[in-house]
Amino acid sequence: MKAKTFLVVAGSGYIGQAVVSSLIDEGHNVIATFHTKKPKDSPNVQWLNCDLTSDSGLDNLSQALKGLKVPLDGLALAVGGKIAGVLLPNNERLNFFRSFEHDPEWLAQLFQIYGVGTYGAIKLALPYLQKSPNPNIVIVGSLIGIKAVNSPLCFAAAKGSTRGLVESLSKDLGQINIKVNSVDPGMLEAGASTDISNQLKQEYLKHCALRRFGTAQEVANAIHWFLDENTYITGQAIVLDGAL
Amino acid sequence: MLNLVVIHPKIKLISETKGYQVTMKIDLSGQKALITGGSRGLGRAICLELAKCGAQVAFTYARSDAEAQKTIDQIALLKKLPAQAFKVSALDQAATVAMIKQLIGNWQKIDILINNAGISEFLPLALMEEEDWDRTLDTNLKGIFLSTKAVVQHMVKNRNGHILNIGSLAGARILAAPIDYCASKAGVIGFTEALSKEVGRYNIKVNCLAPGILDGGVAKGIPENKMQDFMQQISLHRAGNFTEVARFCAFLVSNKNTYMSGTTTIMDGGL
Numbered sequence: 001m002k003a004k005t006f007l008v009v010a011g012s013g014y015i016g017q018a019v020v021s022s023l024i025d026e027g028h029n030v031i032a033t034f035h036t037k038k039p040k041d042s043p044n045v046q047w048l049n050c051d052l053t054s055d056s057g058l059d060n061l062s063q064a065l066k067g068l069k070v071p072l073d074g075l076a077l078a079v080g081g082k083i084a085g086v087l088l089p090n091n092e093r094l095n096f097f098r099s100f101e102h103d104p105e106w107l108a109q110l111f112q113i114y115g116v117g118t119y120g121a122i123k124l125a126l127p128y129l130q131k132s133p134n135p136n137i138v139i140v141g142s143l144i145g146i147k148a149v150n151s152p153l154c155f156a157a158a159k160g161s162t163r164g165l166v167e168s169l170s171k172d173l174g175q176i177n178i179k180v181n182s183v184d185p186g187m188l189e190a191g192a193s194t195d196i197s198n199q200l201k202q203e204y205l206k207h208c209a210l211r212r213f214g215t216a217q218e219v220a221n222a223i224h225w226f227l228d229e230n231t232y233i234t235g236q237a238i239v240l241d242g243a244l
Numbered sequence: 245m246l247n248l249v250v251i252h253p254k255i256k257l258i259s260e261t262k263g264y265q266v267t268m269k270i271d272l273s274g275q276k277a278l279i280t281g282g283s284r285g286l287g288r289a290i291c292l293e294l295a296k297c298g299a300q301v302a303f304t305y306a307r308s309d310a311e312a313q314k315t316i317d318q319i320a321l322l323k324k325l326p327a328q329a330f331k332v333s334a335l336d337q338a339a340t341v342a343m344i345k346q347l348i349g350n351w352q353k354i355d356i357l358i359n360n361a362g363i364s365e366f367l368p369l370a371l372m373e374e375e376d377w378d379r380t381l382d383t384n385l386k387g388i389f390l391s392t393k394a395v396v397q398h399m400v401k402n403r404n405g406h407i408l409n410i411g412s413l414a415g416a417r418i419l420a421a422p423i424d425y426c427a428s429k430a431g432v433i434g435f436t437e438a439l440s441k442e443v444g445r446y447n448i449k450v451n452c453l454a455p456g457i458l459d460g461g462v463a464k465g466i467p468e469n470k471m472q473d474f475m476q477q478i479s480l481h482r483a484g485n486f487t488e489v490a491r492f493c494a495f496l497v498s499n500k501n502t503y504m505s506g507t508t509t510i511m512d513g514g515l
Binding site: 179186210218219228240241243 | 441478488489505511512
């Protein structure tokens with residue numbers, strides 16, 4: 001089997017780390033970015049400090065890509081963020097997030113991360129992706145950007161913007177054989193889901209047909225398949241929510 | 245659509261996938277799989293791919309013994325577990341139940357059911373008779389109900405299983421396609437969603453894969469000028485092939501895919 005090369009943006013997060021592990025376990029090479037805390041070094045992974053919302057971060061990414069001697073076979077964007085809820089004095093979060101209690105700055109910041117940052121990373125990676133025989137882009141979205149569920153407005157709106165980005169890009173990049181899809185997880189055992197109220201978690205379990213939360217590994221498996229093997233699916237949202 | 249040339253002047257048009265490699269390890273060893281409609285086309289490709297991944301495969305077929313034998317022979321060439329073929333109509337409830345009984349007797353379980361059997365006829369509403377409508381709806385939708393009903397009780401007993409229904413883009417999007425076919429395939433999506441809710445608590449995953457235009461598939465009846473229009477509109481500017489759809493099926497029913505349920509994935513190259 002010929003090793004491929006993948007770029008995992010936010011490879012240090014809950015889902016990102018699982019994607020990186022899944023890819024290197026099958027012998028592939030990975031360039032992975034982190035923002036605040038560098039994960040442990042491991043063979044076949046080149047870690048890169050990169051904040052996609054800053055010019056210096058995009059410069060770092062651009063320099064790393066310029067050093068590539070092989071085609072870039074896939075790009076995964078696993079950018080995550082803390083969910084802003086309403087904290088009670090006892091540290092319990094409210095079941096219903098109050099949509100207009102958020103600082104508008106928070107909304108702008110999330111669009112900067114999920115929209116502008118994602119756009120910037122894809123634009124930088126395009127010339128290297130088109131050298132691959134089977135290039136794929138996978139964006140980690142969220143269930144809350146696809147289905148109507150109780151969730152923080154700013155997070156749902158920012159994640160929902162992924163849908164338009166995927167559909168438009170899939171049409172545009174299809175002519176150069178680049179497939180663009182999103183993988184949209186429901187509530188997971190850890191990661192961003194940690195900040196959700198217990199009441200909301202119980203509601204989720206009641207309505208999730210599989211009666212459990214997902215894991216980072218389950219999401220990583222889907223991302224891995226779409227990065228590595230997908231040849232004919234593009235413009236799709238792949239929802240992993242245990243049938244909510 | 246954005247003009248890519250403005251962004252990257254060196255981009256060249258690539259109209260088909262080149263250098264496709266199977267690399268992800270999908271291990272179906274020890275898995276018992278039943279595929280309906282496995283004697284030709286997509287069904288045969290699914291049988292072959294699941295066998296390649298190590299599954300023990302049985303399939304149904306309705307008409308040609310020779311075609312069914314071809315599927316068996318091709319699986320034998322893989323030097324994997326031998327396949328079994330059952331000449332059972334998708335609409336024959338008694339024969340379906342008897343087949344499942346025999347398979348459970350031999351295998352003790354069925355881990356994977358892929359409902360692939362289906363038909364299509366290109367008739368406009370004005371020329372469509374009641375029996376045409378019934379034939380398509382019965383085969384494409386009632387057939388799924390019958391095979392699933394016969395298998396699902398054994399999956400419930402095992403607290404595990406994958407059911408994958410082969411739908412169609414025609415059941416998910418507005419397309420100029422025969423109304424009986426579109427209605428039946430839209431029904432498959434509803435069936436998938438409702439069943440996923442009903443059996444999720446038993447760890448049974450139910451999904452639908454909806455292919456678009458495939459080389460040699462039901463779309464072969466589409467007139468040439470219409471086909472050219474489709475190729476223009478498809479983002480990847482080509483029809484799909486059975487092998488790539490079958491490979492995705494193998495992923496969907498594998499132990500790598502354990503939190504997806506109730507979904508329909510459209511595999512259409514971006515139509």
